[in-house]
Amino acid sequence: KQEVTQIPAALSVPEGENLVLNCSFTDSAIYNLQWFRQDPGKGLTSLLLIQSSQREQTSGRLNASLDKSSGRSTLYIAASQPGDSATYLCATLPVGGSQGNLIFGKGTKLSVKP
Amino acid sequence: KAGVTQTPRYLIKTRGQQVTLSCSPISGHRSVSWYQQTPGQGLQFLFEYFSETQRNKGNFPGRFSGRQFSNSRSEMNVSTLELGDSALYLCASSLEQRRDTEAFFGQGTRLTVV
Numbered sequence: 001k002q003e004v005t006q007i008p009a010a011l012s013v014p015e016g017e018n019l020v021l022n023c024s025f026t027d028s029a030i031y032n033l034q035w036f037r038q039d040p041g042k043g044l045t046s047l048l049l050i051q052s053s054q055r056e057q058t059s060g061r062l063n064a065s066l067d068k069s070s071g072r073s074t075l076y077i078a079a080s081q082p083g084d085s086a087t088y089l090c091a092t093l094p095v096g097g098s099q100g101n102l103i104f105g106k107g108t109k110l111s112v113k114p
Numbered sequence: 115k116a117g118v119t120q121t122p123r124y125l126i127k128t129r130g131q132q133v134t135l136s137c138s139p140i141s142g143h144r145s146v147s148w149y150q151q152t153p154g155q156g157l158q159f160l161f162e163y164f165s166e167t168q169r170n171k172g173n174f175p176g177r178f179s180g181r182q183f184s185n186s187r188s189e190m191n192v193s194t195l196e197l198g199d200s201a202l203y204l205c206a207s208s209l210e211q212r213r214d215t216e217a218f219f220g221q222g223t224r225l226t227v228v
Contacts, residue, residue, distance in 0.1 A: 043118075044219035089157070102147075102149075
């Protein structure tokens with residue numbers, strides 16, 4: 001059974017710092033891995049989707065990598081801003097699961113101080 | 115292009131009552147999934163519908179049910195509400211032309227059971 005872990009659970013950094021959020025998963029048989037952002041009390045905003053055949057994806061100041069063999073993904077945020085403060089969640093879609101059955105980590109709560 | 119729309123945004127119900135939540139997916143998306151988010155358990159998969167058929171179901175009691183209509187809109191119903199059903203209920207839609215497509219989430223319905 002796929003398990004997804006995100007460490008640390010919370011992270012506080014000063015504005016302008018580059019940072020890395022970690023996501024690990026136990027079963028490398030996945031269709032894709034997706035990173036989301038969640039603001040308090042709100043829904044999930046999709047940030048990046050990495051398909052199983054890809055190694056990384058980039059969008060603006062965000063870069064996500066995927067290493068299936070080691071069961072790890074990282075989300076790199078460059079030049080962090082206070083507006084980046086949110087909870088970041090990663091989710092995998094296991095092979096054999098149907099499209100909707102994403103397995104989520106518990107998230108990393110990021111706080112960027114001005 | 116409109117995103118995933120969930121109604122209502124907030125609900126307060128009494129124990130023992132039943133509730134129906136609605137989700138309208140992105141136009142053209144045929145897969146709709148439902149998730150429950152609580153502080154303790156994180157995001158947990160409830161069920162997925164595709165072309166009006168339930169394709170997958172998570173580990174929730176039979177009090178939780180759903181359906182999908184021919185226009186892909188979906189509803190989920192919770193009967194005999196318990197205090198522990200208080201949560202943010204999130205709906206996600208995806209294209210389902212390939213298994214590695216992106217999931218898009220709505221803003222959620224915050225259910226409070228008193």
